[in-house]
Amino acid sequence: MKYLTHFLFSAFALFILKAPIANAQFKGIYENCPNVAADPQKDDLACVVQWTIGYAAYIVGAILVVMIVIAGIMYVTSMGNPDRVALAKKTLVGAIIGLIIVVLSAFMVNVLTSLF
Secondary structure (H helix, E strand, O other): OHHHHHHHHHHHHHHHHHHHHHHHHOOOOOOOOOOOOOOOOOOOHHHHHHHHHHHHHHHHHHHHHHHHHHHHHHHHOOOOOHHHHHHHHHHHHHHHHHHHHHHHHHHHHHHHHHHO
16 A cells, blocks of 8 residues: 555656746747737737636536546445446546536537637
């Protein structure tokens, strides 16, 4: 158990250390929207939508991770009970469908804002 704890902590620390490097290379969807991080421009609908989708993606990503962990815990603690296994699978499928919806909506917003 101690080895697993050290391994997971090390893996988590490596991912945390890589985040600033990846963020420094990321131009993002805000490159056409000046000052969008501080305050979205009120007169430009495309920038407001991009700003909203950007922050919503962070929130939904956190919720998605929590739902996948909950589904995994439900699956492990079901002890073979078919009703609990079905509920865990339903929770996992719902989380994955939510992820697909968020990714497609962000893609559609980026495509539409680049066209108009």
